[in-house]
Amino acid sequence: MFYVKNIPTGERIVRVVCGIAAAGAGLALLGGTTGWLVAAGAVGLVASGLFGFCPACAMVGRKLK
Template structure:
């Protein structure tokens, strides 16, 4: 892959769970375009957990220990 994983496994699980819960809460508590906007932002959190790469963490130079990069 063209990116190096920079999110540890425990945090990846937490990001996916928080993203799914946030998307569900957005649809349950908000209405109209606000629900879709909330769900889209939660999708970004979920995707960073699934891929193991966080662009914001990469910008500040976060690397996993022992990644060799």
């Protein structure tokens, strides 16, 4: 494995749910280019939740217990 999971299960679920909500809200409420940029940023949040690895958390040394 190329990475070690550094996000606990509860936080992973929250990241996926919030990421989907942010993408939907960005596309529905903002629309246009801004909405697509918000949705693209939310995809990163969903991906980190699905994979269980956050590069920013890894940079500061966060590890699971």
